[in-house]
Amino acid sequence: MLQNNPELKSKIDQLWNKFWSGGISNPLTAIEQITYLLFMKRLDELDLKRQSDAKWTEEHYTSKFDGHWVPPEYRARREERDTDADWVKKLEDEKKYQIKKCTLRWSEFRSMQAEDMLQHVHGKVFPFLKELNGAESNFTHHMKNAVFVIPKPALLVEAVKTIDEIFAVMERDSQDNGQAFQDIQGDVYEFLLSEIATAGKNGQFRTPRHIIKLVADLAQPQLGHKIADPACGSGGFLLGAYQYVVTQLAKNEAQKNKTELKLIPDEDGFTRTSVAAALTDKAQAILSASLWGYDIDSTMVRLGLMNLMMHGIDEPNIDYKDTLSKSYNQEAEYDVIMANPPFTGSIDKGDINEDLKLATTKTELLFVENIYRLLKKGGTGAVIVPQGVLFGSGKAFKDLRKLLVDRCDLKAVITLPSGVFKPYAGVSTAILLFTKVWGPKDKIDKPATEHVWFYEMISDGYSLDDRRTKQEGYGDLQDIIAKYHARDVQKDTDRTAKCFMVPYSEIVDEKNDYDLSLSRYKEDVFEEVHYDAPSLILDHLIQAEVGDVDKAKLAIVKSGIVHELLELKEMVE
Missing domain, CATH: 3.40.50.150 (Vaccinia Virus protein VP39)
Known part of the structure; x- marks a missing residue:
C-alpha cells in the first residue's frame, strides 16, 4: 500500500500542495484535474506499449495517435443550403486546422515552454481527450461537460513534472517489489481520493x-x-x-x-x-x-x-x-x-x-x-x-x-x-x-x-x-x-x-x-487463572525490593515501602 512508500506519498503531497498554491483549493476540482493529467500520461504509455507488443506478436494495432484530428470548432458542417462546391470548400478549409495526433501525446508536450504547453493542452489535447472514443461513445457523453481549469502555465508545468516523477517511482516500486503497476496506480488513486474533503x-x-x-x-x-x-x-x-x-x-x-x-x-x-x-x-x-x-x-x-x-x-x-x-x-x-x-x-x-x-x-x-x-x-x-x-x-x-x-x-x-x-x-x-x-x-x-x-x-x-x-x-x-x-x-x-x-x-x-x-x-472461552496466596505475593514484592524476606526485616528502617509491605503481610496472615 501507498503508506509503505514514503517517496511516492511525498510526491503526491507535493502535487496537492502545488494545486493548492496554484489557485485550485477545492479538493474535488483538484482530483479531477489531476486525474485528467494522469490519464493523458497513462494513455501515452499504454499506447506506446501496445504498439511495441503488436510488433513483437505481429498483431495489428492502430495507435490512438495515428493520423490527424480537427478541433470541434473548426470542423466542416454541411448546411441544407450548401451546394456541393460549398461543401468541398468547407472541407478544404478544415484541412488548414488539422493537427497531427502524435503532437497530442504527453511525451510530446511535456517539454514545451510553459505558455505554449498551457495553450496546447487547453485548446488541443484536452478537447481531443474528451472525444477519444468517438462522438457516440459513453466516455465522450460523460466527458461532454468536463472542463480543464488549470489556470496558470507554471502550475501545469510543475504538475506535469511531478506526475512524471510519480510514474517513475511507481515503475521502480513495481520492479523492485514485484507489485503490479496497476495496483500501485490504484493505491495512488486511493490516496488522491482520500484527500477529498467531502x-x-x-x-x-x-x-x-x-x-x-x-x-x-x-x-x-x-x-x-x-x-x-x-x-x-x-x-x-x-x-x-x-x-x-x-x-x-x-x-x-x-x-x-x-x-x-x-x-x-x-x-x-x-x-x-x-x-x-x-x-x-x-x-x-x-x-x-x-x-x-x-x-x-x-x-x-x-x-x-x-x-x-x-x-x-x-x-x-x-x-x-x-x-x-x-x-x-x-x-x-x-x-x-x-x-x-x-x-x-x-x-x-x-x-x-x-x-x-x-x-x-x-x-x-x-x-x-x-x-x-x-x-x-x-x-x-x-x-x-x-x-x-x-x-x-x-x-x-x-x-x-x-x-x-x-x-x-x-x-x-x-x-x-x-x-x-x-x-x-x-x-x-x-x-x-x-x-x-x-x-x-x-x-x-x-x-x-x-x-x-x-x-x-x-x-x-x-x-x-x-x-x-x-x-x-x-x-x-x-x-x-x-x-x-x-x-x-x-x-x-x-x-x-x-x-x-x-x-x-x-x-x-x-x-x-x-x-x-x-x-x-460465538462461544467465549474464559481461561481459569490461578493466583498465589496474598501473603506469597507480598513476599515476592518484598524480595523484589530488597532481596529476601529475612533481609527485608532488617531493612525496614531503610525502606518505608518495605515497612508498609511487611505490615500488610502481617495483617493478611
Whole structure:
C-alpha cells in the first residue's frame, strides 16, 4: 500500500500542495484535474506499449495517435443550403486546422515552454481527450461537460513534472517489489481520493485494494459472467473483478499449454496479473463488455471511466444512474455483483424504486435489497455492509435478513475490524456472501439457506490505526479464502474458533430471530487463572525490593515501602 512508500506519498503531497498554491483549493476540482493529467500520461504509455507488443506478436494495432484530428470548432458542417462546391470548400478549409495526433501525446508536450504547453493542452489535447472514443461513445457523453481549469502555465508545468516523477517511482516500486503497476496506480488513486474533503459524507468510503481482492477471491467471477457494481465510485470493484478473471484465464492457459506462469504473490498474498494482452480478441471483448458500473456523482463516473480505460478497458460501461430510483428498472440482470455501497445515507422516499419493498430510506438496507433484485437466479452477491445491518432491531433490518436467509443461500458473514476503513472511517463492517435462489415473486418451497459460515477477521495485515502500516504476514486474508472454499468439507462446528457454521434452524429460532451478528453464536472461552496466596505475593514484592524476606526485616528502617509491605503481610496472615 501507498503508506509503505514514503517517496511516492511525498510526491503526491507535493502535487496537492502545488494545486493548492496554484489557485485550485477545492479538493474535488483538484482530483479531477489531476486525474485528467494522469490519464493523458497513462494513455501515452499504454499506447506506446501496445504498439511495441503488436510488433513483437505481429498483431495489428492502430495507435490512438495515428493520423490527424480537427478541433470541434473548426470542423466542416454541411448546411441544407450548401451546394456541393460549398461543401468541398468547407472541407478544404478544415484541412488548414488539422493537427497531427502524435503532437497530442504527453511525451510530446511535456517539454514545451510553459505558455505554449498551457495553450496546447487547453485548446488541443484536452478537447481531443474528451472525444477519444468517438462522438457516440459513453466516455465522450460523460466527458461532454468536463472542463480543464488549470489556470496558470507554471502550475501545469510543475504538475506535469511531478506526475512524471510519480510514474517513475511507481515503475521502480513495481520492479523492485514485484507489485503490479496497476495496483500501485490504484493505491495512488486511493490516496488522491482520500484527500477529498467531502469523502466520508453520505458514507462514501474508498475500499482498500486488498479488501477488493479478498471479495473477488470469495465471489470468483468468471469470463462470460455479467458483473456489476451499483455504486461503483472510481471503479475499484470492477477493476478487482477484471484482474481476477484475467489472472484465472492466464493460469488456465498456462496449465493447458503446460507452461510455467510466474506470478509472485503481492504483499497481501494475492497473485494477480493485468496482462490482458495474452487473451484472445474474443475473450477481451467478452470481458470488457461484462463489467457494468453506476454512480450518482458525475465526477466519480468520469474518474471511474478513466480509471478503467487506463487499465486496458477501451470502452467501459460506467454510467450516471441512481440505481435505487424509479428511473432505474433493471431486474435479474447480473451474474455477480460486488459492491461497497454508501453507508448511513438516506434518499427521498418518493423516488425509491417501487420494486424495493423494504419500508425504509436507509441506503445500507436498500442497496442490499437492490443487489438481490438485480441478480439473476443463481447469481452471487458479495457486499460490504455496516455491522448494524446484522443485528438492527428495526422491522426493515429484520425483513432484509429474512430475505437473505430465506430467499437467498446466505453463504457467509465475515466480520471486519473497525480499523479497515481508516483513515476515512472507523465503522465496523462485514462482508455478506449470498446466492439468489428465489425471486421476489416466487413462492418459497423451502428456505434457501441450510447453514451460514461465520468468520471473525482479527487482522487484515495492516495496523488498525489511521496510519494503516503494513504488518508482517497477511493477517487473516488468505486464511479466510482457504477456509471459506473448504467450509462444506470441514463443517466447522467449534464455536470458540475464528470460524464456524451455524444451521438455519438456529438462526431463525425464537431466541435469535434472524440475528446475524457473530457474537450471538460465538462461544467465549474464559481461561481459569490461578493466583498465589496474598501473603506469597507480598513476599515476592518484598524480595523484589530488597532481596529476601529475612533481609527485608532488617531493612525496614531503610525502606518505608518495605515497612508498609511487611505490615500488610502481617495483617493478611
